[in-house]
Amino acid sequence: MPAATAPSATTLDRTALRAEAEQVLQRLVGSPDARLREDQWTAIEALVADRRRALVVQRTGWGKSAVYFVATALLRARGAGPTVIVSPLLALMRNQIAAAERAGVHAVTVNSTNGEDWGRVYEDVRNGAVDVLLVSPERLNNPGFRDEVLPPLAATTGLLVVDEAHCVSDWGHDFRPDYRRIRTLLADLPEGIPVLATTATANERVTADVAEQLSVTGTRTLEDVLVLRGSLDRESLRLAVVSMPTHAHRLAWLVQHLPELPGSGIIYVLTVSAAADVAAHLRGHGIEAVPYTGQTDPAERLQAEDDLVNDRIKVLVATSALGMGFDKPDLGFVVHLGAPSSPIAYYQQVGRAGRGIDNAEVVLLPGAEDRDIWRYFASIGFPAEDDVRLALSVLGDAGTPMSTPALEARVTLRRNRLEMMLKVLDVDGAVKRVRGGWQATGAEWNYDTERYARVAQTREVEQQSMIDYVATTGCRLEFLRRALDDPDAAACGRCDNCGGFQVSRDVDESAVTRAGADLDRPGVPLEPKKMWPSGMKALDVAVSGKIAPAEQPGTGRAVARTTDLGWGNAVRELFATGVPDGETPVPLRHAAAAVLDDWARDLALDGIVALCSASRPQLVAHLADGLSRYTGLPVLATFRLLDDSLTRSDVNSAHRLSQVARRFELPDDAPVAGKRVLLVDDRTRSGWTLTVAARQVRRAGADAVYPFVLGDGE
Incomplete structure (x- = not known):
C-alpha cells in the first residue's frame, strides 16, 4: 500500500485541482455538464490541498458522498493511502460502492454479512488494490479488527470519513455508542491525515459536539475544524x-x-x-x-x-x-x-x-x-447507576472475560440495554471488548448523572x-x-x-x-419458548439448553399486543399504571370470546387452569371464570402463589425466569392428567411465567397446554 503522503499546498495549482475534481464528479454522476457546488469544492479543497478536518452539515441529496469520492480519487492519484468510510447501514454501503465504481474508485466493505470475504479484503487493502474501505462502527471494536487490522490501517489511511456523524453525539436523535469508538481512531491517525464528517441532521448543539470530537489529537482545537453548514431547504x-x-x-x-x-x-x-x-x-x-x-x-x-x-x-x-x-x-x-x-x-x-x-x-x-x-422507548435509555455498578463489579470479580450471555445471568438488564451499556463503558475506558467477551479495565469511572439528565430533558423538549x-x-x-x-x-x-x-x-x-x-379482529399468536436462557446455574435454577418438547406449551393466543393499534389501546388502558385490579372490562370479554371462537374450536380442550397473580388476582380469576362459563369448560385447577411480592418485568430473560421459577405451584396433578388445557393469565411480557406454568402442567400429565392472555407486552 502506498504510504500516506501530504501534498504541499504550495505546489498544488488549485484551479487545475478543481478542474480535475469536476472531471471525477462528471464520471461519478454520468454527466459531462456536472459542476461542483461551491461548498463541495470548499470541502474537497480543504481535504486534498490543506489536509484539514471538516464537518459538512448539508441537506439530504445535496451531494455529501460526492465530496468524499472525489477527494478520494484526487488523494489516491497523489499517492495517498485508501479512504476509510465509517458507515452505519448495509444499504448505505451497497449504494456507495456502486457510486464509487462509476467514479473509477474501487470500494469494498467489511460487515456482518460477508465474513467469508474479510481475509481477501484485508489482503487487497494491504496490497494497495483498494481505494475505499467501508466499515460499520461496530466493526471498529471487533477485537480482531481493532487489534490486528485497525492499527496498520490507521497508519496508512489517506482519508477518514465519518458518515451520518450526528450518531457520534449523544445529544443527537440517533446516538450510537459504537460511533464513539471513532474518537480512538482519530487519535491514532498520523498528523496531516484529512478527516471528513458528514450529516444532514444536526442542530447547533450536535454540530458543536461532533466538531469538538474531531479535534481530539495533538494541539488541535475546535477552530481547526472547518464546519460547512448549508441551507436545509428541500425544494421538492x-x-x-x-x-x-x-x-x-x-x-x-x-x-x-x-x-x-x-x-x-x-x-x-x-x-x-x-x-x-x-x-x-x-x-x-x-x-x-x-x-x-x-x-x-x-x-x-x-x-x-x-x-x-x-x-x-x-x-x-x-x-x-x-x-x-x-x-x-x-x-x-x-x-x-x-x-x-x-x-x-x-x-x-x-x-x-x-x-x-x-x-x-x-x-x-x-x-x-x-x-x-x-x-416506552424513553424508558429504556441508559441504565441506572446501580445496574452499571453491578455489571462493573461482576466483570471485575470474574478475573477472566465474560460473554454477554454469561454476564446477563449475573445482572438484571435485558440484552439490548446491557449491550448498549457495555459499548458506552468501553468507549469510556471502564471495560474492554476482548476475545471471549468483556473484561473490566480497573479504570476509574464516574456515572455522569447530570449529563444523562440533560439528555433526557432534551428528549422531552424534542417530543x-x-x-x-x-x-x-x-x-x-x-x-x-x-x-x-x-x-x-x-x-x-x-x-x-x-x-x-x-x-x-x-x-x-x-x-x-x-x-x-x-382492527376489531382480536388475537395474536404466542409462540412457545424453545430454549432456556444461558447461565441459569449461577441463579440456582437447574435448567439449560433446549426445553423438552414434552414440556412445552402449544402456540397460544393473546387478545392483543400492547403495541397494537386496535385492541392494543384497550389492553394498554387496562394495564396502565394506577388502574386498580378488577373484573375484565366488557369489551375485552367480547374480544376474548371472539379469539376463542376463532382459535380454540379445533383444540379439543378439556378444561381451564388459571394462573395466580400478586398484582391482579381479581382480574385473572374473573377472566378464567368467565371463559369457563362461555365455553362450558371446567376450571380444573388454579395455581397457588408461593411468593406474593411484586416482580420486576424490566429485567433480562435469565433474571425474569429466576423470579418465576419457584414462585407458584400446581396444588394437585390429578385434575390435569391426560387433559388438554387452556392456561389462563392476565398478560405476558417475557413469556417465562407461561413457560414455567405450562411445564408444570405438562409434567403433571397434561396432554397439551395452550396459553391464553389478554395482553402481550409491557
Missing part, C-alpha cells in the same frame, strides 16, 4: 399533516389516497407490529405493500429494498430500521402513520423522498398512541416540539429547519399551511368500516 418536498379521529380512519385514508400519491414510497410506523399489520391491511385492498423492520430477515430486507428501488411495490411499511443510507432518488412520497419523537428524526426520514425529482409528497398522520410509544409541529399553523418546512437551527429558515410556499399543498381529508365510510373490522 411538500409537507402536510392530516389528523384523523381514529386509527380506522387513518387506515382508510391510506387505502383511499395511497394510490393517488406519486410513484412509490415509504410509510413509516412506530412499532414492529404496526409494520406487519398495516402492510397486511394494504395488501388486503390490492396495494402492493411489504413490511420492513429490524426483525425482518436480512435477505428479506435486501429484497424489499430492491423491490422498492425498482418500483415493483407501491410502498414499504417500515420502522426507523429503514433510515440512514437508503437511496432512491425518485422516491415519490413518505407517509408517517404516527409521529416520530423528534422533528430532527422526522426531517431525516422525510428526506428519503424527492432527492432526484421536482415534487414529492410528505404526509403525517399522527395518532393518539404516539406519546405512549415515545414514553413537545413534535407535538407543536403537528399543531402549528405556520410553515411546516420552516418549523423543521428551525428545529435544526438553520439560520436561513423561511416559509416554503409549498406545504399545507403555506397553501401550496392541499391534501384531501375525505375517507370513504365503507373503508373506515372495513378498517375498523380488521
Whole structure:
C-alpha cells in the first residue's frame, strides 16, 4: 500500500485541482455538464490541498458522498493511502460502492454479512488494490479488527470519513455508542491525515459536539475544524399533516389516497407490529405493500429494498430500521402513520423522498398512541447507576472475560440495554471488548448523572416540539429547519399551511368500516419458548439448553399486543399504571370470546387452569371464570402463589425466569392428567411465567397446554 503522503499546498495549482475534481464528479454522476457546488469544492479543497478536518452539515441529496469520492480519487492519484468510510447501514454501503465504481474508485466493505470475504479484503487493502474501505462502527471494536487490522490501517489511511456523524453525539436523535469508538481512531491517525464528517441532521448543539470530537489529537482545537453548514431547504418536498379521529380512519385514508400519491414510497410506523399489520391491511385492498423492520430477515430486507428501488411495490411499511443510507432518488412520497419523537428524526426520514425529482409528497398522520410509544422507548435509555455498578463489579470479580450471555445471568438488564451499556463503558475506558467477551479495565469511572439528565430533558423538549409541529399553523418546512437551527429558515410556499399543498381529508365510510373490522379482529399468536436462557446455574435454577418438547406449551393466543393499534389501546388502558385490579372490562370479554371462537374450536380442550397473580388476582380469576362459563369448560385447577411480592418485568430473560421459577405451584396433578388445557393469565411480557406454568402442567400429565392472555407486552 502506498504510504500516506501530504501534498504541499504550495505546489498544488488549485484551479487545475478543481478542474480535475469536476472531471471525477462528471464520471461519478454520468454527466459531462456536472459542476461542483461551491461548498463541495470548499470541502474537497480543504481535504486534498490543506489536509484539514471538516464537518459538512448539508441537506439530504445535496451531494455529501460526492465530496468524499472525489477527494478520494484526487488523494489516491497523489499517492495517498485508501479512504476509510465509517458507515452505519448495509444499504448505505451497497449504494456507495456502486457510486464509487462509476467514479473509477474501487470500494469494498467489511460487515456482518460477508465474513467469508474479510481475509481477501484485508489482503487487497494491504496490497494497495483498494481505494475505499467501508466499515460499520461496530466493526471498529471487533477485537480482531481493532487489534490486528485497525492499527496498520490507521497508519496508512489517506482519508477518514465519518458518515451520518450526528450518531457520534449523544445529544443527537440517533446516538450510537459504537460511533464513539471513532474518537480512538482519530487519535491514532498520523498528523496531516484529512478527516471528513458528514450529516444532514444536526442542530447547533450536535454540530458543536461532533466538531469538538474531531479535534481530539495533538494541539488541535475546535477552530481547526472547518464546519460547512448549508441551507436545509428541500425544494421538492411538500409537507402536510392530516389528523384523523381514529386509527380506522387513518387506515382508510391510506387505502383511499395511497394510490393517488406519486410513484412509490415509504410509510413509516412506530412499532414492529404496526409494520406487519398495516402492510397486511394494504395488501388486503390490492396495494402492493411489504413490511420492513429490524426483525425482518436480512435477505428479506435486501429484497424489499430492491423491490422498492425498482418500483415493483407501491410502498414499504417500515420502522426507523429503514433510515440512514437508503437511496432512491425518485422516491415519490413518505407517509408517517404516527409521529416520530423528534422533528430532527422526522426531517431525516422525510428526506428519503424527492432527492432526484421536482415534487414529492410528505404526509403525517399522527395518532393518539404516539406519546405512549415515545414514553416506552424513553424508558429504556441508559441504565441506572446501580445496574452499571453491578455489571462493573461482576466483570471485575470474574478475573477472566465474560460473554454477554454469561454476564446477563449475573445482572438484571435485558440484552439490548446491557449491550448498549457495555459499548458506552468501553468507549469510556471502564471495560474492554476482548476475545471471549468483556473484561473490566480497573479504570476509574464516574456515572455522569447530570449529563444523562440533560439528555433526557432534551428528549422531552424534542417530543413537545413534535407535538407543536403537528399543531402549528405556520410553515411546516420552516418549523423543521428551525428545529435544526438553520439560520436561513423561511416559509416554503409549498406545504399545507403555506397553501401550496392541499391534501384531501375525505375517507370513504365503507373503508373506515372495513378498517375498523380488521382492527376489531382480536388475537395474536404466542409462540412457545424453545430454549432456556444461558447461565441459569449461577441463579440456582437447574435448567439449560433446549426445553423438552414434552414440556412445552402449544402456540397460544393473546387478545392483543400492547403495541397494537386496535385492541392494543384497550389492553394498554387496562394495564396502565394506577388502574386498580378488577373484573375484565366488557369489551375485552367480547374480544376474548371472539379469539376463542376463532382459535380454540379445533383444540379439543378439556378444561381451564388459571394462573395466580400478586398484582391482579381479581382480574385473572374473573377472566378464567368467565371463559369457563362461555365455553362450558371446567376450571380444573388454579395455581397457588408461593411468593406474593411484586416482580420486576424490566429485567433480562435469565433474571425474569429466576423470579418465576419457584414462585407458584400446581396444588394437585390429578385434575390435569391426560387433559388438554387452556392456561389462563392476565398478560405476558417475557413469556417465562407461561413457560414455567405450562411445564408444570405438562409434567403433571397434561396432554397439551395452550396459553391464553389478554395482553402481550409491557
